[in-house]
Amino acid sequence: MIRLGIVDCDTSHVIQFTKRLNHLDIAQDQWVDGANIVMACRGTSEITAPETIEKYVEELRKLGVPMVARPEEMIGKVDGVLIESQAGSAHLERARPFLEAGVPCYVDKPFATAVADAKAIAQLAAGKSLPVFSSSSLRYALEVQELLQSGVGRVLGADAYSPAPLNPRQPGLFHYGIHGVETLYALMGRGCESVQCAWTEGSEVTTGLWKDGRIGTVRGTRAGSHAYGFVAWAEKGVRQTTINAAYIYRELLKRIVQMFQTGKAPLDIRETIEIVAFQQAALKSAQCGGAKVALEG
Secondary structure, three states, X not given: OEEEEEEOOOOOHHHHHHHHHOOOOOOHHHOOOOEEEEEEEOXXXXXXXXXXXXXXXXXXXXXXXXXXXXXXXXXXXXXXXXXXXXXXXXXXXXXXXHHHOOOOEEEOOOOOOOHHHHHHHHHHXXXXXXXXXXXXXXXXXXXXXXXXXXXXXXXXEEEEEEEOOOOOOOOOOXXXXXXXXXXXXXXXXXXXXXXXXXXXXXXXXXXEEEOOOOEEEEEEEOOOOOOOEXXXXXXXXXXXXXXXHXXXXXXXXXXXXXXXXXXXXXXXXXXXXXHHHHXXXXXXXXXXXXXXXXXXX
Protein backbone atom coordinates (compact mmCIF):
# COMPACT_ATOMS: atom_id res chain seq x y z
CA MET A 1 0.00 0.00 0.00
CA ILE A 2 1.43 3.37 -1.07
CA ARG A 3 1.71 5.81 1.86
CA LEU A 4 0.85 9.40 0.91
CA GLY A 5 1.13 12.68 2.78
CA ILE A 6 -0.82 15.89 2.17
CA VAL A 7 0.96 19.24 2.14
CA ASP A 8 -1.35 22.23 2.85
CA CYS A 9 -4.99 21.78 3.80
CA ASP A 10 -6.54 24.83 2.14
CA THR A 11 -8.75 23.07 -0.43
CA SER A 12 -11.68 20.68 -0.24
CA HIS A 13 -9.58 18.27 -2.34
CA VAL A 14 -7.82 17.11 0.83
CA ILE A 15 -11.12 15.77 2.16
CA GLN A 16 -12.40 14.38 -1.13
CA PHE A 17 -9.11 12.63 -1.95
CA THR A 18 -8.80 11.13 1.54
CA LYS A 19 -12.34 9.73 1.49
CA ARG A 20 -11.74 7.98 -1.83
CA LEU A 21 -8.26 6.66 -1.08
CA ASN A 22 -8.97 5.58 2.50
CA HIS A 23 -12.45 4.21 1.65
CA LEU A 24 -14.18 6.34 4.26
CA ASP A 25 -17.59 8.04 4.38
CA ILE A 26 -18.24 7.80 0.63
CA ALA A 27 -20.01 5.45 -1.78
CA GLN A 28 -18.01 2.35 -2.76
CA ASP A 29 -18.12 3.22 -6.46
CA GLN A 30 -15.94 6.23 -5.61
CA TRP A 31 -13.19 4.19 -3.93
CA VAL A 32 -9.69 4.14 -5.39
CA ASP A 33 -7.34 1.31 -4.35
CA GLY A 34 -3.59 1.19 -3.90
CA ALA A 35 -2.77 4.16 -1.66
CA ASN A 36 -3.73 5.66 1.69
CA ILE A 37 -3.41 9.15 3.12
CA VAL A 38 -1.35 8.56 6.27
CA MET A 39 -0.50 12.09 7.42
CA ALA A 40 -0.96 15.76 6.55
CA CYS A 41 0.47 19.19 7.30
CA ARG A 42 -1.98 22.04 7.89
CA GLY A 43 0.18 24.65 6.20
CA THR A 44 -0.69 28.23 5.41
CA SER A 45 -2.46 29.86 2.48
CA GLU A 46 -2.35 33.03 0.41
CA ILE A 47 -5.92 32.36 -0.72
CA THR A 48 -8.00 30.47 1.87
CA ALA A 49 -9.17 31.95 5.19
CA PRO A 50 -7.62 30.39 8.34
CA GLU A 51 -11.02 29.27 9.62
CA THR A 52 -11.64 27.35 6.39
CA ILE A 53 -8.28 25.61 6.67
CA GLU A 54 -9.09 24.70 10.27
CA LYS A 55 -12.39 23.18 9.14
CA TYR A 56 -10.57 20.93 6.66
CA VAL A 57 -8.00 19.99 9.31
CA GLU A 58 -10.73 18.95 11.73
CA GLU A 59 -12.43 16.89 9.03
CA LEU A 60 -9.15 15.12 8.28
CA ARG A 61 -8.65 14.36 11.95
CA LYS A 62 -12.13 12.84 12.10
CA LEU A 63 -11.12 10.67 9.14
CA GLY A 64 -8.15 9.44 11.18
CA VAL A 65 -5.38 11.42 9.47
CA PRO A 66 -2.67 12.65 11.91
CA MET A 67 -1.12 16.10 11.52
CA VAL A 68 2.56 17.02 11.49
CA ALA A 69 3.88 20.48 12.28
CA ARG A 70 6.21 20.81 9.27
CA PRO A 71 6.04 19.23 5.81
CA GLU A 72 9.60 17.93 6.07
CA GLU A 73 8.55 15.69 8.98
CA MET A 74 6.91 13.43 6.38
CA ILE A 75 10.19 12.58 4.65
CA GLY A 76 11.07 8.96 5.34
CA LYS A 77 7.50 8.19 6.45
CA VAL A 78 5.68 8.49 3.11
CA ASP A 79 6.17 7.14 -0.41
CA GLY A 80 4.80 10.25 -2.07
CA VAL A 81 3.10 13.56 -1.37
CA LEU A 82 0.14 15.51 -2.66
CA ILE A 83 0.95 19.25 -2.81
CA GLU A 84 -2.49 20.73 -2.21
CA SER A 85 -1.96 24.47 -1.77
CA GLN A 86 -4.44 26.43 -3.89
CA ALA A 87 -1.72 28.97 -4.63
CA GLY A 88 0.26 27.91 -7.66
CA SER A 89 2.94 30.42 -6.70
CA ALA A 90 3.68 28.32 -3.57
CA HIS A 91 4.14 24.99 -5.33
CA LEU A 92 7.85 25.24 -6.13
CA GLU A 93 8.65 26.00 -2.50
CA ARG A 94 6.37 23.21 -1.25
CA ALA A 95 7.65 20.56 -3.67
CA ARG A 96 11.36 21.36 -3.42
CA PRO A 97 12.26 19.57 -0.14
CA PHE A 98 10.44 16.41 -1.21
CA LEU A 99 11.91 16.24 -4.69
CA GLU A 100 15.39 16.92 -3.31
CA ALA A 101 14.84 14.04 -0.84
CA GLY A 102 13.74 11.67 -3.62
CA VAL A 103 9.99 11.76 -2.86
CA PRO A 104 7.72 11.94 -5.95
CA CYS A 105 4.96 14.55 -6.00
CA TYR A 106 1.51 15.15 -7.32
CA VAL A 107 1.04 18.94 -7.55
CA ASP A 108 -2.56 20.08 -7.58
CA LYS A 109 -3.76 22.71 -10.03
CA PRO A 110 -2.54 25.21 -10.98
CA PHE A 111 0.89 23.59 -11.33
CA ALA A 112 2.49 27.05 -11.22
CA THR A 113 1.63 30.63 -12.07
CA ALA A 114 4.88 31.32 -13.94
CA VAL A 115 6.65 29.28 -16.59
CA ALA A 116 9.95 29.69 -14.72
CA ASP A 117 8.50 27.99 -11.63
CA ALA A 118 6.98 25.20 -13.72
CA LYS A 119 10.32 24.49 -15.37
CA ALA A 120 12.12 24.59 -12.00
CA ILE A 121 9.80 21.92 -10.54
CA ALA A 122 10.28 19.76 -13.62
CA GLN A 123 14.07 20.16 -13.44
CA LEU A 124 14.14 19.21 -9.75
CA ALA A 125 12.18 16.05 -10.51
CA ALA A 126 14.32 15.17 -13.53
CA GLY A 127 17.50 15.66 -11.50
CA LYS A 128 16.37 12.89 -9.16
CA SER A 129 14.72 10.76 -11.90
CA LEU A 130 11.36 11.24 -10.18
CA PRO A 131 7.89 11.50 -11.67
CA VAL A 132 5.94 14.69 -11.10
CA PHE A 133 2.36 15.15 -12.20
CA SER A 134 -0.23 17.91 -12.16
CA SER A 135 -3.71 18.02 -13.63
CA SER A 136 -7.20 19.33 -13.22
CA SER A 137 -9.62 16.49 -12.55
CA LEU A 138 -11.57 17.63 -15.64
CA ARG A 139 -8.88 16.16 -17.91
CA TYR A 140 -10.02 12.71 -16.84
CA ALA A 141 -13.76 13.32 -16.97
CA LEU A 142 -15.49 10.27 -18.40
CA GLU A 143 -16.88 12.31 -21.32
CA VAL A 144 -13.41 13.56 -22.31
CA GLN A 145 -11.84 10.11 -22.10
CA GLU A 146 -14.73 8.51 -23.98
CA LEU A 147 -14.25 10.91 -26.88
CA LEU A 148 -10.51 10.25 -27.03
CA GLN A 149 -11.14 6.50 -27.14
CA SER A 150 -14.19 6.56 -29.43
CA GLY A 151 -12.46 6.25 -32.78
CA VAL A 152 -13.49 9.70 -34.09
CA GLY A 153 -9.89 10.36 -35.02
CA ARG A 154 -7.72 13.36 -34.33
CA VAL A 155 -9.38 16.42 -32.80
CA LEU A 156 -9.00 19.23 -35.35
CA GLY A 157 -10.43 21.97 -33.14
CA ALA A 158 -12.20 22.37 -29.82
CA ASP A 159 -14.03 24.86 -27.63
CA ALA A 160 -13.88 24.14 -23.89
CA TYR A 161 -15.67 25.98 -21.11
CA SER A 162 -15.66 26.18 -17.33
CA PRO A 163 -16.25 28.68 -14.54
CA ALA A 164 -13.38 31.16 -14.14
CA PRO A 165 -13.95 33.26 -10.99
CA LEU A 166 -11.32 35.89 -10.36
CA ASN A 167 -8.80 35.85 -7.54
CA PRO A 168 -6.24 38.64 -7.03
CA ARG A 169 -3.55 36.11 -6.03
CA GLN A 170 -4.14 34.06 -9.19
CA PRO A 171 -5.46 36.32 -11.95
CA GLY A 172 -6.93 35.29 -15.27
CA LEU A 173 -7.38 31.58 -15.93
CA PHE A 174 -4.93 30.44 -13.26
CA HIS A 175 -7.34 30.25 -10.34
CA TYR A 176 -10.24 28.20 -11.70
CA GLY A 177 -10.23 28.64 -15.46
CA ILE A 178 -7.50 25.98 -15.40
CA HIS A 179 -10.35 23.44 -15.64
CA GLY A 180 -11.31 24.70 -19.08
CA VAL A 181 -7.67 24.91 -20.17
CA GLU A 182 -6.99 21.31 -19.09
CA THR A 183 -10.09 20.13 -20.94
CA LEU A 184 -8.88 21.87 -24.10
CA TYR A 185 -5.42 20.35 -23.83
CA ALA A 186 -6.80 16.89 -23.12
CA LEU A 187 -8.58 17.16 -26.48
CA MET A 188 -5.98 19.03 -28.54
CA GLY A 189 -2.63 18.04 -27.06
CA ARG A 190 0.34 20.39 -26.88
CA GLY A 191 1.62 22.60 -29.68
CA CYS A 192 -0.07 25.97 -29.12
CA GLU A 193 2.13 28.84 -30.25
CA SER A 194 0.09 31.99 -29.53
CA VAL A 195 -3.12 33.20 -27.89
CA GLN A 196 -5.49 36.15 -27.90
CA CYS A 197 -7.80 36.83 -24.96
CA ALA A 198 -11.03 38.86 -24.99
CA TRP A 199 -11.77 39.82 -21.37
CA THR A 200 -14.74 41.35 -19.52
CA GLU A 201 -15.91 41.27 -15.92
CA GLY A 202 -18.40 38.54 -16.80
CA SER A 203 -16.25 36.22 -18.92
CA GLU A 204 -13.11 35.76 -20.93
CA VAL A 205 -12.47 33.86 -24.15
CA THR A 206 -8.95 32.81 -25.05
CA THR A 207 -8.28 31.64 -28.60
CA GLY A 208 -5.16 29.57 -29.15
CA LEU A 209 -3.43 28.95 -32.47
CA TRP A 210 -1.61 25.62 -32.72
CA LYS A 211 1.55 25.24 -34.79
CA ASP A 212 -0.21 22.86 -37.18
CA GLY A 213 -2.98 25.36 -37.91
CA ARG A 214 -5.60 24.02 -35.48
CA ILE A 215 -7.56 26.47 -33.32
CA GLY A 216 -8.84 25.89 -29.79
CA THR A 217 -10.68 28.17 -27.41
CA VAL A 218 -11.39 28.37 -23.68
CA ARG A 219 -14.41 30.28 -22.38
CA GLY A 220 -14.21 31.12 -18.70
CA THR A 221 -17.52 32.26 -17.22
CA ARG A 222 -18.10 34.54 -14.23
CA ALA A 223 -21.76 35.53 -14.61
CA GLY A 224 -25.00 33.61 -15.02
CA SER A 225 -25.16 29.82 -15.08
CA HIS A 226 -21.99 27.74 -15.07
CA ALA A 227 -21.03 24.34 -16.42
CA TYR A 228 -18.08 22.31 -17.63
CA GLY A 229 -18.05 21.00 -21.18
CA PHE A 230 -16.71 21.15 -24.70
CA VAL A 231 -17.39 21.01 -28.41
CA ALA A 232 -14.84 18.99 -30.39
CA TRP A 233 -14.47 18.83 -34.16
CA ALA A 234 -12.70 15.58 -35.08
CA GLU A 235 -11.77 13.81 -38.28
CA LYS A 236 -14.83 11.54 -38.09
CA GLY A 237 -17.41 13.49 -36.18
CA VAL A 238 -18.41 16.43 -34.01
CA ARG A 239 -19.13 16.00 -30.32
CA GLN A 240 -20.81 18.48 -28.00
CA THR A 241 -21.26 17.58 -24.36
CA THR A 242 -21.66 18.91 -20.84
CA ILE A 243 -19.38 17.16 -18.38
CA ASN A 244 -20.84 15.34 -15.39
CA ALA A 245 -18.43 15.99 -12.51
CA ALA A 246 -19.62 13.06 -10.36
CA TYR A 247 -16.56 10.86 -10.95
CA ILE A 248 -13.78 13.30 -11.86
CA TYR A 249 -11.94 12.96 -8.52
CA ARG A 250 -12.06 9.17 -8.73
CA GLU A 251 -10.65 9.17 -12.24
CA LEU A 252 -7.88 11.64 -11.39
CA LEU A 253 -6.91 9.64 -8.29
CA LYS A 254 -6.58 6.48 -10.38
CA ARG A 255 -3.86 8.23 -12.41
CA ILE A 256 -2.20 9.67 -9.31
CA VAL A 257 -1.97 6.25 -7.65
CA GLN A 258 -0.71 4.72 -10.88
CA MET A 259 2.13 7.26 -10.96
CA PHE A 260 3.24 6.41 -7.43
CA GLN A 261 3.01 2.69 -8.16
CA THR A 262 4.89 2.72 -11.46
CA GLY A 263 7.20 5.71 -11.11
CA LYS A 264 5.89 7.07 -14.41
CA ALA A 265 3.75 10.21 -14.76
CA PRO A 266 0.55 9.72 -16.79
CA LEU A 267 1.07 13.07 -18.54
CA ASP A 268 4.13 14.47 -20.30
CA ILE A 269 5.48 17.26 -18.09
CA ARG A 270 6.10 19.32 -21.24
CA GLU A 271 2.35 19.57 -21.73
CA THR A 272 1.89 20.74 -18.15
CA ILE A 273 4.52 23.43 -18.64
CA GLU A 274 2.83 24.53 -21.88
CA ILE A 275 -0.49 24.82 -20.04
CA VAL A 276 1.17 27.27 -17.63
CA ALA A 277 2.56 29.17 -20.63
CA PHE A 278 -0.93 29.25 -22.20
CA GLN A 279 -2.44 30.77 -19.05
CA GLN A 280 0.43 33.21 -18.67
CA ALA A 281 0.09 34.38 -22.28
CA ALA A 282 -3.71 34.66 -21.97
CA LEU A 283 -3.33 36.95 -18.96
CA LYS A 284 -0.80 39.12 -20.79
CA SER A 285 -3.10 39.31 -23.82
CA ALA A 286 -6.04 40.38 -21.63
CA GLN A 287 -3.89 43.06 -20.01
CA CYS A 288 -2.89 44.29 -23.48
CA GLY A 289 -6.42 44.62 -24.81
CA GLY A 290 -6.57 41.29 -26.60
CA ALA A 291 -3.22 41.52 -28.39
CA LYS A 292 -1.71 38.36 -29.84
CA VAL A 293 0.87 36.93 -27.41
CA ALA A 294 3.30 34.12 -28.11
CA LEU A 295 3.66 31.37 -25.53
CA GLU A 296 6.92 31.40 -23.62
CA GLY A 297 9.07 28.52 -24.75
